[in-house]
Amino acid sequence: MLDLLRGRADTAQIIKKKRGATAYQAPLFFHPPGHHYPPRLRKPTMQPSHYLKSYSSKDSPDQLLLFSTKKASVILLDKETFQAMQEGTLSPSDEATLEKVGMIVPDRDREKQAMLAFLDDKNPQNRMLNVIAVLNLDCNFACPYCFEEGVKGNLYMMEATASRLLAFIRDKWRDHKDKLIIDFYGGEPLLSLDLIQSISKAAKSFAESRGAVYSFTLVTNGSLFTGKVADALVPLGLKSVKITLDGPAEIHNQYRPFKSGAGSFDTIIKNIKAACDRAKIGIGGNFTRDNYKKFALLLDYLQDAGLTPDKLSSVKFDAVVNRPKNDAAPGDYAGGCISINEPWLLEAEAFLREEILKRGYKTSKPIPMACMVETTDSYVVNYDGVLYKCPAFIGKKGFAVGDLESGVGDYSETLKLGIYKNRDCAECVYLPLCFGGCRYMAYVRDGNINKLDCKKEYFDAALETLLKQDIRYRFQK
Ligand code: SF4
Numbered sequence: 001m002l003d004l005l006r007g008r009a010d011t012a013q014i015i016k017k018k019r020g021a022t023a024y025q026a027p028l029f030f031h032p033p034g035h036h037y038p039p040r041l042r043k044p045t046m047q048p049s050h051y052l053k054s055y056s057s058k059d060s061p062d063q064l065l066l067f068s069t070k071k072a073s074v075i076l077l078d079k080e081t082f083q084a085m086q087e088g089t090l091s092p093s094d095e096a097t098l099e100k101v102g103m104i105v106p107d108r109d110r111e112k113q114a115m116l117a118f119l120d121d122k123n124p125q126n127r128m129l130n131v132i133a134v135l136n137l138d139c140n141f142a143c144p145y146c147f148e149e150g151v152k153g154n155l156y157m158m159e160a161t162a163s164r165l166l167a168f169i170r171d172k173w174r175d176h177k178d179k180l181i182i183d184f185y186g187g188e189p190l191l192s193l194d195l196i197q198s199i200s201k202a203a204k205s206f207a208e209s210r211g212a213v214y215s216f217t218l219v220t221n222g223s224l225f226t227g228k229v230a231d232a233l234v235p236l237g238l239k240s241v242k243i244t245l246d247g248p249a250e251i252h253n254q255y256r257p258f259k260s261g262a263g264s265f266d267t268i269i270k271n272i273k274a275a276c277d278r279a280k281i282g283i284g285g286n287f288t289r290d291n292y293k294k295f296a297l298l299l300d301y302l303q304d305a306g307l308t309p310d311k312l313s314s315v316k317f318d319a320v321v322n323r324p325k326n327d328a329a330p331g332d333y334a335g336g337c338i339s340i341n342e343p344w345l346l347e348a349e350a351f352l353r354e355e356i357l358k359r360g361y362k363t364s365k366p367i368p369m370a371c372m373v374e375t376t377d378s379y380v381v382n383y384d385g386v387l388y389k390c391p392a393f394i395g396k397k398g399f400a401v402g403d404l405e406s407g408v409g410d411y412s413e414t415l416k417l418g419i420y421k422n423r424d425c426a427e428c429v430y431l432p433l434c435f436g437g438c439r440y441m442a443y444v445r446d447g448n449i450n451k452l453d454c455k456k457e458y459f460d461a462a463l464e465t466l467l468k469q470d471i472r473y474r475f476q477k
Pocket residue numbers: 001002336337338370371372373389390391392437438439440441
């Protein structure tokens with residue numbers, strides 16, 4: 001899933017009314033009690049945004065935690081000001097601040113219409129062209145959850161296909177764009193190191209000829225990402241690397257052994273230590289219901305090994321998805337934007353996020369997002385040149401959207417574009433965080449993508465905890 005509001009996620013802020021000494025930094029406004037605007041001087045009344053969630057707090061009974069699902073902004077507000085917000089009697093300065101962070105709007109019905117049309121409006125203005133390139137389906141690991149049923153093996157992107165990929169990029173480029181990003185996937189993308197280098201040289205030179213910036217990312221098992229490889233790739237535009245660790249050594253080695261059967265944990269840690277000062281490295285990992293608590297030991301290990309929060313760009317663990325048989329999608333893509341609505345996961349996610357945040361590592365936070373399927377200028381190119389809209393659909397019959405030879409066909413019906421344009425989603429406070437959910441999870445659940453992957457229950461149960469964790473560990477420092 002792509003962050004369609006890139007750049008806005010950082011608008012998250014804490015605003016708190018001053019009451020003597022405060023544990024929070026830089027409150028953005030001070031609102032003396034009882035100084036609301038007299039009704040006769042009121043501007044046209046602003047209304048609370050439709051995309052507003054409010055939560056009470058045991059620790060601060062006089063305050064409410066407000067979250068805008070539209071702007072990902074966070075506010076701690078005293079109840080008195082909250083009431084003024086409901087009644088349209090805010091002071092001008094409070095009104096200006098709350099409008100800026102999306103908590104109040106001039107017209108809620110228009111706001112809802114605009115949100116339904118948001119992706120249609122944004123797509124033509126998207127300044128980025130993003131291609132996920134699956135360079136091979138081979139790997140030097142033999143992870144049980146990835147290599148079942150013999151769907152993977154000695155399958156590599158050929159140079160002729162890479163040339164067609166570059167032609168495809170040139171064809172899709174538009175003058176208003178200023179960013180070209182390629183995400184290299186596998187199998188194991190570093191088994192195709194030469195191709196990463198040749199594609200990147202050509203893509204960089206093309207982007208620069210158009211006044212744009214080229215960068216690329218890698219999703220790798222980490223065993224081949226040595227300091228030397230990092231040094232070779234950074235000048236070509238390597239921006240970030242995601243490396244998977246499936247728990248502390250004893251668990252990781254069981255789930256992610258080399259083909260020889262030997263454990264890979266020590267090799268990966270050695271490589272991360274060597275490369276973490278040269279490239280941004282994020283850690284991902286796949287947990288199960290039985291082993292998630294042990295991931296806290298991995299975090300302790302990372303800290304003891306000197307891989308402290310300043311050395312890693314992020315840490316995020318995801319549940320192993322029960323994949324359909326013969327699933328050829330990249331194993332590590334489970335760490336993409338897939339989320340599963342199962343009760344045990346709420347506990348597991350909250351536990352792991354707490355463990356990550358309390359040690360000072362960065363991790364994901366609730367922000368506006370839509371399925372990549374809905375983003376026009378994002379494509380997945382498989383090693384054989386077949387095009388998809390999400391890596392999770394690779395190899396699944398009926399979900400290809402074209403190929404590098406013949407181009408992109410009409411996928412609006414096969415991928416159910418705009419599935420969120422229905423009455424329930426139009427009224428839903430979580431629409432900006434969800435846009436109808438994950439098509440792949442609908443497929444895993446129902447065998448087709450005709451229904452929504454509704455996350456309402458999940459957000460109802462989880463959002464408050466996530467926000468309160470952020471306040472505790474991100475904003476109170
Ligand atoms: S189908 Fe799911 S995994 Fe794929 S891009 Fe959409 S939300 Fe992400």
